[in-house]
Amino acid sequence: MTHSHSHLWPGVPLALGSAVLFGATPPLSKLLLDSVNPFMLAGLLYLGAGLGLALYRLLRDRQANAGEARLAAEDIPWLALAIGMGGIVGPVLLMFGLILNTASSSALLLNLEGLATMAIAWLVYRENVDRHLLFGAFAILTGAVLLSWQGNGVTFNLGALLVAGACLAWGLDNNFTRRISATDPVVIAMLKGLVAGTVNVGLALIGGASLPAAPIVASAAAVGFFGIGVSLVMFILALRHLGTARTGAYYSLAPFIGALLAIVMLGDAVTLKLAIAGLLMGVGLWLHLSERHDHEHEHQALEHEHSHVHDEHHQHHHDGPVTEPHSHLHRHAPLRHKHPHYPDLHHRHDHG
Template sequence: MSPKDYLLALVVVVAWGVNFVVIKVGLHGVPPMLLGALRFALAAVPAVFFVKRPRVPLRWLFAYALTISFGQFAFLFSAMYVGMPAGLASLVLQAQAFFTLAFAWLFLREPLRPRTILGLVVAAAGLALIGAQGGHSMTLAGFVMTLCAAASWALGNIVTKKIGRVDLVGLVVWASLIPPLPFLALSYALEGPQRIATALAGIGLTSIGAILYLAFIATLIGYSLWSRLLSRYSAGQVAPFSLLVPVVGLASALLLLGEQLSAIQYGGAALVMLGLIINVSGAWFAQRVSRLRS
């Protein structure tokens, strides 16, 4: 990977890691369902007029939009609204990697390798430690909803596998047209028209900045750069960078929001990261060991 592309990968990691702090800030002025509607409306318009629609059947476009976009962020925004810390959210959301493997085994009959099972067990132990600390710096409801967000993301990954090779930027932009409607419907039902009107009438520069960041930097720029890297290099070269997202998420939450974790939560976070490393880098490590022996 060239130095320029290493830099681009780090830009994506920082953009996605800080994303969780930005969500927390955005939720201070805008309720979660309305925030989701605004995020995806801006991600779709005006980009949809300049990005070609991907050659994807409508049913798969809707399936992608309702899982990886609407489902994931409806749960994530709600989780953070009811007390899930930004740093822990960035970490627990990475459980999507293991949900994806489980769903791929269940729906696509893809085999589960020993390293995958080992990584899953280690990460599950870490999540159990974090969940057991429900009364320390987070709510149990927030933790459970973050896991639901991870499961929704994983279902979206399965949909992406079924779609096959496609322009990821076009898929993200055109799929962003769909979530605003269910987000607005939930906002009307759960948050109420009065709260929507109050939030929009009193929206401040901080909330506007958060929405712009979520729509343009985290969504459009992040996915554009990530898809560029995936088009140039193998998934094995690019995927390990995603391990840095929760590192940036935890660090930025500590520095910008002053979030503190208990010793047990730090231990759980370390186990989750170890499980992810085993899953992502296990094949590379096994190949290196095999070469050394031969």
């Protein structure tokens, strides 16, 4: 059986869509910062994501089977680590780092998240990274750094170390999340939003902040639902299809998306810096899209559960009629073949 669609689908559109939604969050949040404490706003964004996805899950599951695998007992430690690193440790380190460091230096350092995500995936989890991905990621990261550069460089003080620590925490979060990306992404993102939002709002209240007016709370919740919640669901689905390093590389386009939206929404100036950054990111995106990882590879026998359709990797029998996609425990027989692929759920083999 041959592939009926490009190996770029649906992972690449999902990763880019996630970057667009997340990239829109900073300029939209900036409109709210005059009325909301930054710590409180972070909490409201995450709570909006968690509550919105909880409502969506309730409506979805009442109408039909989601076709997604449920979280198993062995997934809980990874989920807890992801929530702890990405929803609590990362934001707390960032807040303290912003207090001790300049905003421009902190913005520049935040671009380390993509680098940390890729480095951990490559060096710790041995995910395949070829020259196309490395050069493309370098071009995207350079463009993101250029967007954040204010001419003052980076101040290497305690604040800078705290911001870099936040990026490391988010890089770990992305890699931990990949370990459970076969399960329902709505549930993962919902739990992340609810836990992180509750903790951050609690910290804001302890610090003396007060809840803003209801229209501001509703606006923040709406931004959080799309910019964090829906974006995170798409990010997890992209992890499922692309692996961590490539998803993180595409996600690094978010600062450029945010800069473009700031021009449209906030009237920011179009600068030479933005044009050069856009060119660098365009080159990086082209390098990623032109990557063709294609070689003969062998699938070992594997038993797992995740949402799937009956494609060339899923040729098992059902006793009665089924709807697709669906999720159940299934076994893969050993298989050797050749086709373009990414390090997805079924292609995490060694490359020597």
